[in-house]
Amino acid sequence: MQFELINTDGQARRGRLTFERGVIETPIFMPVGTVGSVKGLTPRDLTRWKKPILTDSGGFQVFSLAEKRKITEKGVTFSSPVNGDKVFLSPEVSMEIQKALDSDIAMIFDECTPYPATKNQVKDSMELSLRWAERSKNAFEDIKNPNALFGIVQGGMHEDLRKISADALIDMDFHGYAIGGLAVGESFDIRNEMTEIITPMLPQNKPRYLMGVGKPQDLVEGVKRGVDMFDCVMPTRNARNGSLWTNFGELKIRNARYKRDLKPLDDTCSCYTCQNFSRSYLHHLDKTREILGAQLNTIHNVHYYLNLMTEIREAISSHCFDDFYLNFYEKREIGIN
């Protein structure tokens, strides 16, 4: 993997990741596949999706199991949510799996610190994650994985712990650096504040990935603070629940006001859904729980996210990210027609 920083506009960065399997322009949003599919889409629906993939290590997924897991220095034991089987995951096992998946970017296996937590809990967790980061890197090299490996900065909402984590990971020398432990329930303002504190700790010449984030406004705020990569289940999950993003804000399609609304979701949107179907039809599909509703809503939301990132990249390239930023919020203030 090669990373090229093409230009900056304030803290916002326009970059390019080059893999054997394709080129990714940054800032980028990565749609999330779980249980072997991007829910609601077929692979051919993934517009602008090139072949490169990134896999998470399992750290966050274990965290999401809450009570059903046991963490030791060696790794984590948990019951599979699919079939109840006992599963053991460790830095070494995770690196084996991610190599088998041949992902272009593998993530270190870490512990995602719960929020809120005491500072001591956060420190212990961050230190465990650093030891696991080192084991992840060693395992990644031992099995001769030719792809990229990213470190994940932890340390909760504490600047000093984030600094210790970032410095230690930079010493280990990863291909890129992720910000973990955000999007775990903290407020919009705290998330932005922490991002603003952490990105300057990271090397300029490596990609930066804000994990699990987020809503459209979170992406815009992340880019403004120097983030290059994002991922989140929101565009797909919310689509299945009838929550749709437009250039003029969020729209709940099951609201009765859309029952006879023959306008497209967003008349400025070029997606298949907006080009071919009305709000009224999408409202009907949602009410009757038709599979097609989940599909069409997901196509729209993912298109909205990818298009938002295209606009962000164009704005940075032409050094007018500030204008883009103001305009993004102004359009949302106009609201949905």
Place this chain on the structure above:
Amino acid sequence: MQFELINTDGQARRGRLTFERGVIETPIFMPVGTVGSVKGLTPRDLTRWKKPILTDSGGFQVFSLAEKRKITEKGVTFSSPVNGDKVFLSPEVSMEIQKALDSDIAMIFDECTPYPATKNQVKDSMELSLRWAERSKNAFEDIKNPNALFGIVQGGMHEDLRKISADALIDMDFHGYAIGGLAVGESFDIRNEMTEIITPMLPQNKPRYLMGVGKPQDLVEGVKRGVDMFDCVMPTRNARNGSLWTNFGELKIRNARYKRDLKPLDDTCSCYTCQNFSRSYLHHLDKTREILGAQLNTIHNVHYYLNLMTEIREAISSHCFDDFYLNFYEKREIGIN
């Protein structure tokens, strides 16, 4: 609508329906849309689907509600399965709705006779359907619907009643004739026998439509007996339940034997699913109830049906339907590899 009988091969008929919105080659299978969508597909998935549509009158749908309906000479009152509203449907109302939908082929509003039933019940029901057929035709003409209207032959499993129904409908002069009241629980042999009895009662120069049929072998048997058109929810419904048709028989994808089977569903099939995904992956999607499983299975089954009809048309055109027929069953005897 124009119907042209291009050639015959035994009783099998190769024809063409020409509408303002497109041309349909027959014999044809029509995928079924319900509640406003063809379940599991987006409109762009409907390969070889041209613009013409046929709508059912509501007669069979009322029949499927069983206890929740009240039938009088005037029409049927029932509770909407969507929202519980009281709904009244009659020949006149049905014709209004089908005109509003602008369907290329409308169906008369009839009563679908339950099976089994006494001969007197069947006779009464068939006679009611004839009176409703006349009212349907009058209403269709009164509201100046420029499209086609098909009559529906009823009469249960009784040859004499079927003959009375067919003769009376032919006197009324419809654009085409459907066989109703089959695919209601009778055996494969009885269905074929009844079809064989009824098709010779119908005019050669009009299309014949066997309603609600069926499995692939039902289509082959129907064509052999002179049927031109079919519809059924089976390819879509069974797909969602993991029942998939191949040239070598039916395959239940959730069977454990497919867990690690990396072959396509049917290596002789050119559909998107067979070209891109393994049985193992489809098995996984079924087990985890992913939406993508329903989509990919439906794409395959509908493609299988449409492709089967293409092969049938080619066989009739080249006067080798008998060979096709034998080969169809022989391949299924080989079984799934």
